[in-house]
Amino acid sequence: MRGSTTAPREARERIDAIRRRDPAALEAAARENLGPLLRAARAAGLTGDDAYDAVQAALLVFVEKADQFDGRASLRTWLFGILFRKVAERRRAFVREEAVDDIEAVVAARFDARGQWIRPPRAPDAELAAGLAMAALEECLERLPERRRTAFVLREVEQLDVDEVCNVLEVTRNNLGVLLFRARNALRECLESKGIEGSADVAL
Amino acid sequence: MLRCSEVVELLATDGWRHAPPARRLSLGLHLTMCRHCRAYRRALLRLGAAARRLYETVAVDPRQTERLVGAVRQAVERASSG
Numbered sequence: 401m402r403g404s405t406t407a408p409r410e411a412r413e414r415i416d417a418i419r420r421r422d423p424a425a426l427e428a429a430a431r432e433n434l435g436p437l438l439r440a441a442r443a444a445g446l447t448g449d450d451a452y453d454a455v456q457a458a459l460l461v462f463v464e465k466a467d468q469f470d471g472r473a474s475l476r477t478w479l480f481g482i483l484f485r486k487v488a489e490r491r492r493a494f495v496r497e498e499a500v501d502d503i504e505a506v507v508a509a510r511f512d513a514r515g516q517w518i519r520p521p522r523a524p525d526a527e528l529a530a531g532l533a534m535a536a537l538e539e540c541l542e543r544l545p546e547r548r549r550t551a552f553v554l555r556e557v558e559q560l561d562v563d564e565v566c567n568v569l570e571v572t573r574n575n576l577g578v579l580l581f582r583a584r585n586a587l588r589e590c591l592e593s594k595g596i597e598g599s600a601d602v603a604l
Numbered sequence: 605m606l607r608c609s610e611v612v613e614l615l616a617t618d619g620w621r622h623a624p625p626a627r628r629l630s631l632g633l634h635l636t637m638c639r640h641c642r643a644y645r646r647a648l649l650r651l652g653a654a655a656r657r658l659y660e661t662v663a664v665d666p667r668q669t670e671r672l673v674g675a676v677r678q679a680v681e682r683a684s685s686g
Contacts, residue, residue: 423680430676434664442662452668456675463679507612515607520640521647537654555618556652557659562618577617584616584648591651 415471426466430459433479436558440480443553444487445546454490458483473567477560480568484550503586522592533596540590544583551579552587606634611641615648 417425437458441451461482469478510519541549547569554565566576606614606627611634614620620631635642664672 421680421683423677423684426680427673427676430673431669434669434672435662438664439659439662443659452665452672456672459672459676460679463676463683466683508609511607511609511612515609517608517640521643534654534658537651537658541655541658553655553659556655562621573622577619580618581613581616584651585612587651588647 412471415469418469418475419467421463421466426463429475429479430462433476436476437479437483439557440483440550440553441487443546443550443557444484445549446487454483454486457486457490461486473564476558477564477568480554480558480560481570484568501582503582503589506589507581507585521588533591536591536594536596537587540587540594543590544586548579548583548586551576552583555580606630608634608638608641611635611638612644615641615645 414425418429434455437455438451441454444454446454458479462479465482469475473481510517512518541552544552551565551569554560554568555562560568562573562576566573569576569579571579611631614623614627614631620628623631635645
C-alpha cells in the first residue's frame with residue numbers, strides 16, 4: 401500500500417457503508433467531493449456544462465463501483481481516478497507528454513555550462529496590483545497543456561501527495577516529475593514575461 | 605555540491621521528496637548559500653499558494669449541487685432495486 405498522509409483515511413464504518421451502497425453515505429460522499437471534482441474537471445480542461453457532466457459521469461461510476469471501494473486510496477483520490485478515466489474516455493486528447501519540450505530549453509537557457517544561474521528569477525515589479533497578478537496566473541494556467549495543469553492542480557491545489565497523484569493519473573514518479581517541472585516552470589516563465597514573479601512580496 | 609540547475613530540477617519535479625538523505629542535505633546546504641535558488645524556491649511556494657487562492661473561487665452552483673446529488677440518489681435506488 402502506498403503511504404499517504406494528505407487525505408484522511410476513511411473510517412472503517414464509512415468504507416463499509418459505501419461498499420453496501422448506503423444511500424446516506426453515498427450522498428454525503430458525493431456532496432463533500434463536488435467542489436474538488438469540479439475543480440479537477442476544470443483543471444483537465446473542461447468548461448461550463450462539460451465539467452459538470454464529467455463530474456456527474458464520475459459520480460455514477462462511483463455508485464456503480466461503490467462495492468469495490470476498499471479504502472486503500474482515500475475516497476477523494478479514488479473519485480479523482482474515476483473522473484480522469486472519464487475525461488480520458490471523452491476526449492482521447494488527454495495526450496501523452498512529448499519527450500522533450502520547449503520549456504526545458506527555456507529553463508536550460510537560464511544556466512551556464514556549470515549549471516549556475518545566468519538569468520536568475522527576476523524580482524517582481526512592485527507596482528503590479530494583486531488582482532492583476534491573479535488574472536495573469538489564470539491566463540498562464542489556461543495556456544498549460546491539460547495534463548500538466550491537472551498534475552499541478554492535484555499537487556498544489558488539492559495537495560495530494562506525489563504517489564496519490566501518480567495513482568490518479570496512472571503515471572510513474574518520473575513522469576509526474578516531468579509534468580510538474582514543465583507546469584511550474586512554464587507558469588513561472590509566463591508570469592515573469594508579464595512582469596509578475598512570485599519571488600518577493602507581490603501578492604502572488 | 606549541487607549545481608543551481610540541479611536544485612531547480614529537484615524542486616520543480618518534487619524529486620527532493622524521495623531523494624536520499626545525502627542529496628537532501630546538499631540541497632539544504634545549497635539553499636542556505638544561494639539566494640537565486642532561494643528566490644526560485646520561494647517563487648514555487650507562492651505559485652502554489654496563488655493557485656490555491658485562484659481555485660477557491662471555483663464554486664459549485666447550488667442548483668448543480670442538487671441536480672448532481674439527485675442523480676446519485678437515483679443511481680443508488682436503481683442499483684439497490686436492480
